[in-house]
Amino acid sequence: MIEIINLSRSFGDNKVLQNLNLTVNSGEVMVIIGRSGCGKSVLLKHIIGLLKPDFGQIIIEGEDVTKMEDKELDQLRLSFGMLFQGAALFDSMTVCENVGFALKEHTDMPEYQIREKVARALELVGLKGIESLMPVELSGGMKKRVGLARAICNNPKIVLYDEPTTGVDPIMADAINELIIDLNHKLKVTSIVVTHDMVSAYKIADRIAMLYNGKIVEVGPVDDIRNTEDPLVRQFITGASKGPITEN
Amino acid sequence: MQNIITRLGQKSLNFFIYIGGVFNLLVGTFFQVFIPPFRRKELFVQMYRVGVLSLPIVFLVSLFTGMVLALQSAYQLTKMNAQIYISSLVALSMVRELGPVLTALVVAGRVGASITAELGTMKVTEQIDALGTLAVNPVKYLVVPRFLALCIMLPLLTVYADFIGIVGGYLIGVYKLLIGSTIYVKMTFDPLEFKDVFTGLFKSFVFAAIICIVSCYEGFRTEGGAEGVGKATTFSVVTSFILIIAADCLFTALFYFVFP
Numbered sequence: 397m398i399e400i401i402n403l404s405r406s407f408g409d410n411k412v413l414q415n416l417n418l419t420v421n422s423g424e425v426m427v428i429i430g431r432s433g434c435g436k437s438v439l440l441k442h443i444i445g446l447l448k449p450d451f452g453q454i455i456i457e458g459e460d461v462t463k464m465e466d467k468e469l470d471q472l473r474l475s476f477g478m479l480f481q482g483a484a485l486f487d488s489m490t491v492c493e494n495v496g497f498a499l500k501e502h503t504d505m506p507e508y509q510i511r512e513k514v515a516r517a518l519e520l521v522g523l524k525g526i527e528s529l530m531p532v533e534l535s536g537g538m539k540k541r542v543g544l545a546r547a548i549c550n551n552p553k554i555v556l557y558d559e560p561t562t563g564v565d566p567i568m569a570d571a572i573n574e575l576i577i578d579l580n581h582k583l584k585v586t587s588i589v590v591t592h593d594m595v596s597a598y599k600i601a602d603r604i605a606m607l608y609n610g611k612i613v614e615v616g617p618v619d620d621i622r623n624t625e626d627p628l629v630r631q632f633i634t635g636a637s638k639g640p641i642t643e644n
Numbered sequence: 645m646q647n648i649i650t651r652l653g654q655k656s657l658n659f660f661i662y663i664g665g666v667f668n669l670l671v672g673t674f675f676q677v678f679i680p681p682f683r684r685k686e687l688f689v690q691m692y693r694v695g696v697l698s699l700p701i702v703f704l705v706s707l708f709t710g711m712v713l714a715l716q717s718a719y720q721l722t723k724m725n726a727q728i729y730i731s732s733l734v735a736l737s738m739v740r741e742l743g744p745v746l747t748a749l750v751v752a753g754r755v756g757a758s759i760t761a762e763l764g765t766m767k768v769t770e771q772i773d774a775l776g777t778l779a780v781n782p783v784k785y786l787v788v789p790r791f792l793a794l795c796i797m798l799p800l801l802t803v804y805a806d807f808i809g810i811v812g813g814y815l816i817g818v819y820k821l822l823i824g825s826t827i828y829v830k831m832t833f834d835p836l837e838f839k840d841v842f843t844g845l846f847k848s849f850v851f852a853a854i855i856c857i858v859s860c861y862e863g864f865r866t867e868g869g870a871e872g873v874g875k876a877t878t879f880s881v882v883t884s885f886i887l888i889i890a891a892d893c894l895f896t897a898l899f900y901f902v903f904p
Binding site for chain 2: 441444445446466469474476478485486487497498501
C-alpha cells in the first residue's frame with residue numbers, strides 16, 4: 397500500500413503540491429488525472445524518491461520514502477518500474493541494453509540469462525526480435541513499449557506510468573492500455589498512471605483521482621467519477637472549456 | 645534603488661548556489677571514485693574520446709604555438725644577438741605555461757562542450773531521472789568515468805603538447821633562423837628542471853577537474869529542451885575558460901613563491 401500524507405512541494409513561488417493526500421491499495425490501478433502542468437509528474441517523481449518534498453510523507457509498505465538515505469532509496473527503487481512520458485531510453489544503448497540495464501547493474505545474472513529475460517519482456521509488450529535496434533530507429537509508440545519493457549524487466553511490485561498514451565496514435569494508445577491491464581493481471585503489480593487521456597483512464601483504472609491546484613479534489617471508482625456531481629471534475633472529464641477550472 | 649539591491653542580492657545568491665553546487669558535485673565525484681563497481685570499459689571509452697580524439701587538434705595548436713613563439717622571440721633576441729636563447733624560451737614557455745593552458749582550453753572547447761551537450765540532452769529527455777529510477781547513481785555512472793578520463797588524459801596530452809611545441813620551435817630555430825641543431829636541442833633541455841615539468845602537469849590536473857566538474861554540472865542543471873542545451877553548453881565552455889585562466893594565475897603565483 398502507498399500512502400501519501402500532506403505532501404507539499406513548491407518550485408520558487410509556484411506551489412505545485414499543497415497538502416496532497418492519497419492512498420493507493422496494493423494490486424490496484426490508480427489513475428491520476430489533471431491538466432497538463434498541474435503537478436502529476438512531480439507527484440510520481442516524489443513517490444519514487446527522485447524529488448524530495450518540502451514537507452509531508454510517502455509511506456510505502458510501512459516505510460517513509462521522504463526520509464530514506466540514498467542506499468535505502470536504491471533498494472526501494474529496485475521494486476519499482478517507471479515509464480517516462482518520452483520513454484527516456486538511453487540513446488547510446490541498444491534496445492537490449494536498455495531493457496536489461498537494471499539486471500546488468502544489480503544482479504550477477506549471466507549475459508545469456510539477461511538476454512532471455514529481455515526477450516521475454518519485449519515479447520510481453522509485443523515487440524519480439526528488436527533487441528539490436530537503437531532507440532533512434534524506433535517510432536514513438538515502439539519507444540514507449542520498450543520503455544515499458546525496461547520498467548517491467550526487473551519484476552517490479554509497483555509500476556509508475558507517466559502519460560503512457562500521450563503522443564501515440566489511438567490504436568497504439570489502446571494497445572498500451574491493454575498492455576497495462578494485462579501486466580496488472582499477469583504480474584499482480586500496483587500501478588499508478590498519470591494521464592489526461594480520459595478514454596485511457598476509464599479503460600484501465602480501478603480508481604481515479606483528480607489532481608487540481610496541488611490537491612486531490614476527488615477520488616473514487618470509475619463509475620463514481622463518471623457520474624460525479626463535482627463541477628471541477630465534471631468539467632475536466634467532459635472536456636468543457638467553460639467552468640470552474642480557469643487558465644491558471 | 646530597492647529594486648537594484650534586490651537584484652544584486654538575487655545575483656549574489658545565485659552565484660553562491662552555483663559555487664555550492666559545483667563544490668558539492670566535486671566532493672560527490674571524489675567520493676564515488678573509490679566506491680565499486682569500477683566501470684573500466686566506460687573509462688577506456690571516455691579516455692579514447694577525451695585523449696586520443698584530441699590528439700590532432702592539440703598537435704596543430706601546439707605546433708603552431710611553438711613556431712610562433714620562436715619567431716616572436718627571434719624578433720627581440722636577434723636585436724641583442726641572443727638567438728641562442730630562443731630554444732630555452734620556447735621550451736620553458738611551453739612546459740611551464742602554454743602547454744598546460746592551451747591544451748586545457750582546447751579540451752574544454754572540444755570535450756567540455758560535448759560532455760555538457762550529452763548530459764544536458766540526457767537531462768531534458770529524462771534519461772538522468774531514468775538512471776535514478778533504475779537505482780543507478782548518475783554521478784557514479786556518468787561523471788566518474790569522465791572525471792578519471794580527463795584527469796589521466798589531460799596531463800598526458802599536456803606532455804604531448806609540450807613536445808610538439810618544442811618541435812615547432814625547433815623547426816623555425818634550425819631551418820629558418822639557422823641555429824645549429826645540436827646546440828638548439830642542448831639549449832632546450834639544459835634549463836628545464838623537474839619543477840618546471842611538475843608545475844605544468846599539476847596545473848593540467850587541476851584544469852582537468854575544472855573542465856569535468858563544470859561541464860557535468862552544467863549538463864545536470866540543463867532545462868528547457870534544445871535551446872537549454874545550447875545555452876548550457878555555451879555557459880559551460882565560457883565558465884571553464886574563465887576558471888582555467890583564473891586557476892592558472894593562482895597556481896603560477898603560488899608556485900612562483902613555493903618553488904622560486
